[in-house]
Structure formats: C-alpha cells, structure tokens
C-alpha cells in the first residue's frame with residue numbers, strides 16, 4: 001500500500017473505517033425525527049486526495065438509505081480543505097472550510113442536482129466533522145432548503161473499525 005501523501009498528513013486521523021456506535025439522530029422541522037446507522041470509509045492511493053464513502057441505513061429495518069461518496073483535497077501549506085461530494089439523492093456538492101486541530105468546519109460552495117430531484121431543494125449545507133478526545137468521530141450536518149433556514153439535520157458519532 002502507498003505511503004500517505006505528505007499534503008494529507010493533517011488529515012491522517014480520518015483514515016480508516018468508522019461505524020456509528022449508537023444510532024445517529026436525524027431531524028428537520030418538516031420531517032419526522034428518525035434514527036440511522038452509518039459506516040464511513042476514508043482511504044487513499046498515495047495521491048494528495050482522500051477517497052471517501054458514507055453509507056447510511058435505517059436503524060431498525062437496516063435498509064440502505066442515504067449514500068455519499070467523493071474526494072477530499074487540502075490546499076498545500078494551508079489549513080484549507082475541500083470535499084467533492086456526490087449523493088444518491090441526486091445532489092452534488094463542493095464543500096470547503098478549515099481544519100483546526102482535529103476539527104473540520106465545512107460550508108457548501110456549490111450545489112447542483114439532477115433536473116428531477118425531489119423538492120424541497122437543498123440550498124446550503126454546513127458540516128462539522130471532528131475527532132473527539134475519547135477517540136470517537138462526530139459529525140453534525142445542517143442544511144437550508146427552499147423553504148427552511150439553516151438548521152440541524154443530522155448528528156452522529158462513530159467508533160473506528162480499522163486503522
């Protein structure tokens with residue numbers, strides 16, 4: 001296996017597979033609150049790019065629900081991070097933000113969707129991904145839609161499965 005590209009050393013704490021330790025919580029004013037499980041993978045092939053997959057499932061029925069995959073880049077010599085994300089709902093996003101210690105603060109910079117995407121359409125996404133002192137990874141996602149202001153949609157913590 002390839003050595004991690006040095007540009008990505010500040011993100012080495014993300015690499016591997018993460019499983020939700022207890023179900024995550026989903027909410028939004030317009031929907032019924034729900035619980036979900038999720039598996040994350042972050043890998044690399046030696047390029048200055050991390051490849052990722054986020055696969056979410058219904059907590060009770062285990063049916064596959066939301067999926068995201070994409071790439072992460074860092075601007076060399078800075079703490080600037082970019083996520084390029086494709087979602088199974090028909091949404092694609094560029095999110096950018098900053099890495100501070102082991103916390104990523106990301107905001108959508110560009111959103112696009114398939115012409116027949118379900119409404120309401122997402123207008124903004126903001127996301128915090130952080131490694132907690134207890135070794136768990138935590139993700140919080142907020143969004144704004146056509147008819148709702150920015151508010152939390154997801155909160156979940158994960159335990160590392162492999163390193």
Ligand code: HEM
Nearest residue numbers: 026030031034036056057065066120121122125141143145
């Ligand atoms: C609903 C976006 C991630 C599960 C929604 C809605 C939007 C949305 C726009 C409809 C809200 C409304 O009707 O007002 C997103 C975005 C995500 C994301 C942008 C990631 C950045 C997830 C994940 C799950 C999930 C990881 C985990 C299972 C649901 C469920 C609903 C929902 C169950 C309500 C039922 C439905 O509309 O399908 N989401 N979502 N979402 N989302 Fe997400």
